[in-house]
Structures are given as C-alpha cells and as structure tokens.
Amino acid sequence: MTDSTREAGPYPIRTATAETVEAFTAPLLAAFAFVEDPADQETRTWEPDRIIAALDGERPVATAGAFSFRLGVPGGEAAAAGVTLVGVNPAYRRRGILRSMMRHQLDDVHARGEALAILWASEGAIYQRFGYGLATLSGSFEIARERAAFVRPTPPEGIVRLVDLEEAMGIFPSLYDRVRIQVPGMVARSETWWRSVTLHDTDRARGESGIKFLAVYEAGGEVEGTAIYRVKPDWDERGPKGRLSAIEVIASTPRATRDLWAWLLGVDLVARVAAVRTPVPHPLQLLLAEPRRLGFTVGDGIWLRVVDVPAALAARTYGRPGALVLEIRDAFCPWNAGRWRLVAGEDGHAVAERTDAPPDVTLDAADLGATYLGTFRFSELARVGRVVEGTPGALARADALFAADRAPWCSTMF
Ligand SMILES: CC(C)(COP(=O)(O)OP(=O)(O)OC[C@H]1O[C@@H](n2cnc3c(N)ncnc32)[C@H](O)[C@@H]1OP(=O)(O)O)[C@@H](O)C(=O)NCCC(=O)NCCS
Incomplete structure (x- = not known):
C-alpha cells in the first residue's frame, strides 16, 4: 500500500523525508509542550523514513516515529522498532488519529521484518489497546547521603576517574555492550547515539540538573564499570546541599557495582543522591544498611508488542x-x-x-x-x-x- 492510499479519515498519513522531518515533528511541540533544541543534537538519531505525520490539508497535526533497534532478549537479541515521537496536536485529539498512526506503524514494522516493537509510554493506558504489554520495570530513588551507609563497608578495590567525551567514546560503548548481552531489555546504541544522546550534555539539562559527569571504574587494569551522572550544586545557611542524579551506572563485576555506588554516594558537597530508570530490584537494596531510606519506587519501564x-x-x-x-x-x-x-x-x-x-x-x-x-x-x-x-x-x-x-x-x- 502506498502512502497516498493510506487515509486516516480526513487526515492522510505521510512519511517524512530529510527535508520535511522538522515540519512533520512540529505537532510534538503542542502535544508535549516541549521544543527540541537543535543544539541538543538528539535529532541526529532520528530516521526520517520512519517518521510519519497525519496531515490536515498540508499541515502536519500528529506525528509518530521509530528507531531501528536491536533489543536484548533472553539468550540473544531481536530487531525491534523503538516507537517514539508520538503526539497529536490537542486541537485534533480523540478523532482516531493515534489509532490510524499505530495501524500504519505496526504494518510498517511487520513489513520490515521486525519481530518486536517497544516504547516508553507517557501514559500506560494509551498503548495497551494496541497490544503493548508491560515488559520491564523501572526503579527510582532519592536518598539522603548521610543515611546511605553500607551494611558491609569495604575499602574500594579499584579507582574511579572522570573522563571527557572523547575518552568516554573509547570506553563506555564496549563496557555497555559486554553487559548488554546478558540483560534482556537493553538496546544496542549506535556511535551517533552514544555521542549525540547518551554522553552528550545539553544546556537545558545542565540548567535543570547540573553538569553531566562521565566516570570510569577500573580494577586490576581493566574497565569494569561506568557511571553517567549530574551534580546540581546548591547551598544555604547551613552549608552545601547539592543533588547528584545518577543517569546510568553499568558494572560488569560485583566490585564495580559496589565501588561505583560507594563513590557516587560519597561525592562531596552533595546532600541527596537520586536515580531514575534503575534496574529492579536495585543493588543498593542489598548493599545498604537501611534500604528503606532509598524510598525505592517501582514503575513501568518499556512496553513491548510482539509484532511477529x-x-x-x-x-x-x-x-x-x-x-x-x-x-x-x-x-x-x-x-x-x-x-x-x-x-x-x-x-x-x-x-x-x-x-x-x-x-x-x-x-x-x-x-x-x-x-x-x-x-x-x-x-x-x-x-x-x-x-x-x-x-x-x-x-x-x-x-x-x-x-x-x-x-x-x-x-x-x-
Ligand atoms: C495520547 C495521544 C497521542 C492520543 O491521540 P488521539 O489521536 O487523541 O487518540 P485516538 O483518538 O486515536 O484514540 C485511540 C484510543 O486511545 C484512547 N486514548 C487516547 N488517549 C488516551 C489517554 N491519554 N489515556 C487513555 N486512553 C487514551 C482513546 O479513547 C481511543 O480509544 P478507543 O480506541 O477505545 O476509542 C494524544 O492525546 C497526545 O498527543 N497526548 C500528549 C502526548 C503524549 O502523551 N504522547 C504519547 C507519547 S508516549
């Protein structure tokens, strides 16, 4: 079926090109009240031929996209469409446009021979009707640093050092890939993804959560762990009360897990340490003397649809x-x-x-x-x-x- 024969009621669906992708994704601004800053570079990872828009006349009023991912599954990996950029201009909502975009997209995923589609949902209720099931859990916590003592304090066996983007590019992807093949639910990242998204810092995020730091853990002459985190400095009359937000901590050995978390919980001038999108259960639930102090919360991770x-x-x-x-x-x-x-x-x-x-x-x-x-x-x-x-x-x-x-x-x- 060609694009021109795919009609969404009065809102036909078209596929973007490199030239039209910016206009096609414009409905996201209204849907999410969020503008993608070109300096943020995340747009570089978009695949225009996987981005669609529903048009009212010539004007895009809704959009949806996908990434071509390899997803870790038990014992292997599978081609998976990473559904993203889904938004309908609020002036056009509840007219069946999302449904027609999901129809178009899942037909396309099927035609491409991808067995799975995955997504992060803004609201779980949206996608279950289209066959997406809750496939991973995702944790979050925030702990006061002075309540974060380990139940079995151990001197570190390795060292942590901070690296810049260029050095990180030579270290983080290979460590991640070593761990990724053991953990269902992890996706392979392209070099562009690493450089433009995972390791990249943005002015917007810096303003909200502080500078992004890239830390490498080495023991016995080998890289065994990496951590990406932000520190937002803050002070009041009583002294420092900064906040450290762990973005991703990857460890290939037990000592890397233990030493990296001990290090993150030990950063000076920080009062609280937080993390989102963590594994469930979390290693700190076993490492801390008082795990309840984490205020650990479990929510939905990715939703998965079996397409084939x-x-x-x-x-x-x-x-x-x-x-x-x-x-x-x-x-x-x-x-x-x-x-x-x-x-x-x-x-x-x-x-x-x-x-x-x-x-x-x-x-x-x-x-x-x-x-x-x-x-x-x-x-x-x-x-x-x-x-x-x-x-x-x-x-x-x-x-x-x-x-x-x-x-x-x-x-x-x-
Ligand atoms: C969520 C959103 C995409 C829905 O688009 P829409 O065009 O209004 O959806 P449709 O009219 O095609 O609705 C399809 C079905 O989903 C249901 N639905 C739509 N939005 C829903 C929501 N937020 N919660 C629960 N159900 C919802 C509709 O009731 C309809 O049900 P039915 O098939 O039983 O009749 C749109 O409201 C939006 O852009 N929201 C803000 C951005 C966002 O959350 N995007 C999702 C990113 S993961």
Whole structure:
C-alpha cells in the first residue's frame, strides 16, 4: 500500500523525508509542550523514513516515529522498532488519529521484518489497546547521603576517574555492550547515539540538573564499570546541599557495582543522591544498611508488542526443553492470532509453528509482551485473570520455559 492510499479519515498519513522531518515533528511541540533544541543534537538519531505525520490539508497535526533497534532478549537479541515521537496536536485529539498512526506503524514494522516493537509510554493506558504489554520495570530513588551507609563497608578495590567525551567514546560503548548481552531489555546504541544522546550534555539539562559527569571504574587494569551522572550544586545557611542524579551506572563485576555506588554516594558537597530508570530490584537494596531510606519506587519501564509471533518466539532462548501450545488473541495484528506450538530444544532454541492442538495457555498479545522478556510470569498473569490455563500444569511449564536468568532492564530513554 502506498502512502497516498493510506487515509486516516480526513487526515492522510505521510512519511517524512530529510527535508520535511522538522515540519512533520512540529505537532510534538503542542502535544508535549516541549521544543527540541537543535543544539541538543538528539535529532541526529532520528530516521526520517520512519517518521510519519497525519496531515490536515498540508499541515502536519500528529506525528509518530521509530528507531531501528536491536533489543536484548533472553539468550540473544531481536530487531525491534523503538516507537517514539508520538503526539497529536490537542486541537485534533480523540478523532482516531493515534489509532490510524499505530495501524500504519505496526504494518510498517511487520513489513520490515521486525519481530518486536517497544516504547516508553507517557501514559500506560494509551498503548495497551494496541497490544503493548508491560515488559520491564523501572526503579527510582532519592536518598539522603548521610543515611546511605553500607551494611558491609569495604575499602574500594579499584579507582574511579572522570573522563571527557572523547575518552568516554573509547570506553563506555564496549563496557555497555559486554553487559548488554546478558540483560534482556537493553538496546544496542549506535556511535551517533552514544555521542549525540547518551554522553552528550545539553544546556537545558545542565540548567535543570547540573553538569553531566562521565566516570570510569577500573580494577586490576581493566574497565569494569561506568557511571553517567549530574551534580546540581546548591547551598544555604547551613552549608552545601547539592543533588547528584545518577543517569546510568553499568558494572560488569560485583566490585564495580559496589565501588561505583560507594563513590557516587560519597561525592562531596552533595546532600541527596537520586536515580531514575534503575534496574529492579536495585543493588543498593542489598548493599545498604537501611534500604528503606532509598524510598525505592517501582514503575513501568518499556512496553513491548510482539509484532511477529513465530519470529519473536524463535529469537529468544528458553530455560529448558519443552513444548507449549499458545492461543493468542490479537485483534490489532490479526496475522498473529490463533494457536502456535512452541518447541524448545536442548540448546534452548525454539521454533513456533501453527497448530490445531488444544491450547495450553490462552492469552492476549499484550500478555505475551509482558512475559516475553521474563519480567512477569504466566502464572502471575493468570492470578489476575489475564491468562487462562488450558491443560493442567501448563502455567508451571510456561513459567519454566520463559524464565530469564537476569531481571530485564532498559536504561535507554528513547
Ligand atoms: C495520547 C495521544 C497521542 C492520543 O491521540 P488521539 O489521536 O487523541 O487518540 P485516538 O483518538 O486515536 O484514540 C485511540 C484510543 O486511545 C484512547 N486514548 C487516547 N488517549 C488516551 C489517554 N491519554 N489515556 C487513555 N486512553 C487514551 C482513546 O479513547 C481511543 O480509544 P478507543 O480506541 O477505545 O476509542 C494524544 O492525546 C497526545 O498527543 N497526548 C500528549 C502526548 C503524549 O502523551 N504522547 C504519547 C507519547 S508516549
């Protein structure tokens, strides 16, 4: 189907080009009350041929985009569309424009052969109707530094040093990739992404949260950890009361985890240390003497939609050999609907094929999204009435098959 035949009621959908991308994303200003500052460079990572707009006449009134990601899944990785830039001009909302953009986008993701789509939702209610399930959890905390003593204080085994952007470019990506392949939910980052987004500092963010620091942890002559954080200086009559915001802490060894957090909690002139988009559970819950002082909060991380059931099921590995018949309800992507027999072999790899056999478990596409990376178990979804067990013991088998070694975590905002 060509763009010109895709009509969103009175608002046809078109794909951007390098020339039109700025105009096509203009509706975001009204939708988010936010302007992208060209100096922020994040726009450099956009893929114009994955950005669409709904037009009223010639004027873009809604937009949606996607990144071409590789997403870590248990035992491997899979092509995933990273959905982003979704916004409808408030003057045009609740007319079905989002729905038509989601239709267009998921058809496109399917045609590109990407098995998965993922996103961060501004509001979870928006995307579940389109088959997105809650696929990772995301933590946040803020702790007073004087309440952050470790339960087993240990002298550091390595050193932390601050580096500039150029040196960081030679260190951070490779350490991240070493950890990424073990953690479902992490996305591969291009060099442009590292330079223009992850390690890049912006005037806006500096104003809000302070300067971005890049720290490297080395022990035994090897890089074992990295930390990206901001420090917002602040003072009053009683003295310093700065705030440190940890953006991303990556550690490849237990001592790197321990020493990097001890270091972040030890930065002078800081009264409070905060972090968002953290793994759940968080290492500090085990390292601190008083973990309750973190005020640790758990929220939704990324939402995942299985766009191609057999490809997605074959992309990950499974905790043990076994077979399972899944009956999937999927009104929005009907090519997925029906019964699939998943057969996992001794090596953990699996194939999924259509079958007429009676279902072991019956679930919606969004429920498969919630179980796919291993964050939620089938039995947990069954206990709230979202998944139905068809044959005795099937939930336990499904749980064992889909279990992930590591808690899924996505630290990349997109
Ligand atoms: C959220 C937003 C994209 C919805 O766009 P829209 O064109 O008004 O949505 P539609 O008219 O296509 O609605 C599709 C369905 O989603 C529902 N819906 C839309 N916005 C919703 C919201 N914020 N919460 C819950 N449901 C919502 C509609 O009721 C409709 O339901 P139905 O299919 O059962 O009738 C738009 O309001 C917006 O841009 N908001 C601000 C920016 C934002 O939050 N973007 C999302 C970034 S992750």
